[in-house]
Amino acid sequence: MRKILFVCHGNICRSPMAEMVLRYMVSEAGLDADFLIDSCATSTEEIGNDIYPPAKDCLRRHGIPFSRRGARQITRHDYRSFDEIYLMDRNNFRWLRYTLGQELLDRDAALPEPKIRLLMSLCGSSRDVADPWYTGDFEATYRDVVAGCDEIMKKQS
Secondary structure, three states: OEEEEEEEOOOOOHHHHHHHHHHHHHHHOOOHHHEEEEEEEOOOOOOOOOOOHHHHHHHHHOOOOOOOOOOOEOOHHHHHHOOEEEEOOHHHHHHHHHHOOHHHHHHHHOOOOOOEEEHHHHHOOOOOOOOHHHHOOHHHHHHHHHHHHHHHHHHHO
C-alpha cells in the first residue's frame, strides 16, 4: 500500500485539493485498496477548519467529490507513517523545521529517495504549486495538483 501525504501551510486549499483529486483518480482506477491518502498543514492557523469554500467550488466544477474535514498539523508520526510526503511550496520546508525538526529533515534529504519532496518536482519543475489563498486563482492550483497527481498515478502503473 502506498501511503501519500500532501502538505501545505493551512490545509484548507492546496493540500486538501490534492488529497481529493488523488482519491478520485485512485477510485476511478479501482485502486482504493492500494492507497492511503491524507493531507495536513505545517501551521496551526486553520486547525479544525474545513476546506476553504472557493476550493470546494473548484473541486465541484471538476466533478471531484469531497467531504467535510478538519485541517490538522503534520506530526512526527506522519513522517514515520507515510511513504511519500508532497509539499506544495518551498516555504513548507521552512515550517517543517518547527514541527519535525531540522535533524529529521536533514536525514530525509540525505536518503537516496527522500520522502519529503515538492509536488511539482514530479513534473520536472522546481516551482511551487500556485497558492490560491493569495491569487484567488483556484483553477491554476487545480491544474498544478492534477499534473502532480497524474505523475503519482504513473508511478503506480
